Structures are given as structure tokens and as C-alpha cells.
Amino acid sequence: MKFQTDTANILLEEAEVDHISRQINKILEEFDKRNIIEVLNRTIQSGAVAGLFARVTNVLERSPTNLSALYLAGALARQRPGREKIAFDYLKFGFNEGIKQGSSNDNMNDVL
Numbered sequence: 001m002k003f004q005t006d007t008a009n010i011l012l013e014e015a016e017v018d019h020i021s022r023q024i025n026k027i028l029e030e031f032d033k034r035n036i037i038e039v040l041n042r043t044i045q046s047g048a049v050a051g052l053f054a055r056v057t058n059v060l061e062r063s064p065t066n067l068s069a070l071y072l073a074g075a076l077a078r079q080r081p082g083r084e085k086i087a088f089d090y091l092k093f094g095f096n097e098g099i100k101q102g103s104s105n106d107n108m109n110d111v112l
Contacts, residue, residue, distance in 0.1 A: 020048060028059055031067040031103065040075050049079045067101065070094030 020042050027035050043052045053076040059069040074090030077083040 020046070020052065024052070024055065027072075028056075028066060028068050031071075031098070036068055036071055040072065043076070044079060049076050052076055053080070065097050065101070067094055067098050067103065070097060 020039055023035065023039050027039055039052075043049055053073065056069040056072045056076065059066055060073060063069065070090050071094050074087045074094060077087035077090060
């Protein structure tokens with residue numbers, strides 16, 4: 001076999017999804033609004049909404065009070081037609097949980 005290039009070509013979208021995947025564990029460990037919004041925007045731009053939504057809802061099955069997962073689930077659900085009510089429920093629960101956990105209202109309002 002003879003190849004035209006010496007290296008593998010990776011589609012930009014796939015590289016972006018890989019980058020998101022590497023960031024997500026860190027994001028789920030600590031609520032950092034800047035990182036969450038950055039990953040959310042990258043996810044939407046790369047068309048990986050369904051995959052990340054599945055991942056964060058899986059996290060919520062094990063850790064239902066994870067603020068980062070709640071916010072991401074709500075924000076990602078908003079991107080999917082017909083899931084506006086589910087999105088609101090995740091965001092509402094996340095906001096209330098953030099208050100219970102001692103997050104400042106400013107921190108929560110900036111994200112929501």
C-alpha cells in the first residue's frame with residue numbers, strides 16, 4: 001500500500017470532540033462557570049450535543065446533585081427540540097442545589 005501522507009488526518013470535528021471529552025472529567029469534578037460555558041459552546045459547535053447529554057445524564061444517575069452535570073444537562077437539553085421542559089427542570093434543580101451547596105447567587109446567575 002502506498003499512502004499520500006505520512007500521518008493520519010483527523011477531522012476537525014473529531015479532534016474537537018476528543019478535546020471536549022478530555023475536559024469533561026475535570027469539569028464534572030468542580031463547578032467552574034467559565035469552563036462549563038466553554039465546553040458547552042464547543043459541544044454545540046461540533047454537533048456533539050446528544051453524546052455529551054447522554055454522558056452527563058449518566059453521571060446524574062450516580063451523582064444527582066453534581067452541579068456541573070445538572071447545568072450541562074439543562075443547557076444541552078435546551079438544544080434538542082421538544083426538551084425544553086426537561087431543560088428547565090435540570091436548570092431549576094441545579095440552581096436550588098447550588099444554593100443548598102453554598103454557591104453564591106452571583107456564580108449561579110451568571111451561568112443560568
